[in-house]
Amino acid sequence: xxxxxxxxxxxxxxxxxxxxxxxxxxxxxxxxxxxxxxxxxxxxxxxxxxxxxxxxxxxxxxxxxxxxxxxxxxxxxxxxxxxxxxxxxxxxxxxxxxxxxxxxxxxxxxxxxxxxxxxxxxxxxxxxxxxxxxxxxxxxxxxxxxxxxxxxxxxxxxxxxxxxxxxxxxxxxxxxxxxxxxxxxxxxxxxxxxxxxxxxxxxxxxxxxxxxxxxxxxxxxxxxxxxxxxxxxxxxxxxxxxxxxxxxxxxxxxxxxxxxxxxxxxxxxxxxxxxxxxxxxxx
Numbered sequence: 001x002x003x004x005x006x007x008x009x010x011x012x013x014x015x016x017x018x019x020x021x022x023x024x025x026x027x028x029x030x031x032x033x034x035x036x037x038x039x040x041x042x043x044x045x046x047x048x049x050x051x052x053x054x055x056x057x058x059x060x061x062x063x064x065x066x067x068x069x070x071x072x073x074x075x076x077x078x079x080x081x082x083x084x085x086x087x088x089x090x091x092x093x094x095x096x097x098x099x100x101x102x103x104x105x106x107x108x109x110x111x112x113x114x115x116x117x118x119x120x121x122x123x124x125x126x127x128x129x130x131x132x133x134x135x136x137x138x139x140x141x142x143x144x145x146x147x148x149x150x151x152x153x154x155x156x157x158x159x160x161x162x163x164x165x166x167x168x169x170x171x172x173x174x175x176x177x178x179x180x181x182x183x184x185x186x187x188x189x190x191x192x193x194x195x196x197x198x199x200x201x202x203x204x205x206x207x208x209x210x211x212x213x214x215x216x217x218x219x220x221x222x223x224x225x226x227x228x229x230x231x232x233x234x235x236x237x238x239x240x241x242x243x244x245x246x247x248x249x250x251x252x253x254x255x256x257x258x259x260x261x262x263x264x265x266x267x268x269x270x271x272x273x274x275x276x277x278x279x280x281x282x283x
Contacts, residue, residue: 046109047078077103084116090123101132110139127153131162134169143172151178160186164198168239171205179206188215193222204240212243217252225257 051074058067077100084096097116104113117133130153137146147169155162163182170178179202188211191199200215216235220228232253236244243249 046104046107046112047074047081050074050107050109051078073103085119090120093123094120110136114140127155127159127162131159131165134165138165138169138172143169147173147175160191160195161198164195164202167202168198168205171202171239176206179203180208183208183211188218193219201239204235204243207242209243209246209248212240213246213248213252216249217255220253220255221258223257224259228257 051071054067054071054074058064058071061067080096080100084093084100087093087096097120101113101116104110104116113136114133117129117136121129121133123129130149134146134150134153137143137149147166150162150166150169153162153166155166163186167179167182170176170182183199183203186195186199188196188199196215196219200212200219203215204212220231223231235253240249
């Protein structure tokens, strides 16, 4: 089972939300220091700010291959960004935007991701792009706008992530009735890892100890061991603050991974490419 966490103020990536969830829940080494890979970039013209920082570091260490690689990647992304905002074909803009968005999420550049998501949503306001924009708005703590956007979306029955994202947005604006209704519609046993992460976050936000505790224990048990520390950090964040004093929730946080075997990306054909879900760890 592959976990991709790249979402929701979940600004943390498994190994780093859905996450993503991400997680960047989604934040997630390279040969750079932990401080370097974890440091967010300023929201004002983030690519330029990031490039300036890397160029400054490279000037003091010109032979550093990891810094050279990062600078090449930044230059590529700047060219793609220019192409994206000039592209009027929704399909081509979508392909460019997808690559840019993964990069922005990896570096927690949510202001830049928001520009991409807003333009793509304006071009084609389908459920996929509504989810993406809503996710980014939540990552940027624009909860009211996210809730308004998501609650008007007509999610298909199989679009459970969209429903759970709507539930989380509702919880963030103190609408627990909507959150409870959505959570009650979808039993936990029908959820994928990313869906369960969103559901658990929404449940925790409204104080649903039973669902949140059971979900946290299941997520930690089924995630690779190398992701558990990052998951526990996420589960100690603002959305879970009300549950942290609860002994049952604290016990759930101690759940260990049941995944057997050595967990790495050695055999993955996407390793080190823009298609890699965990690009930093693959390099």
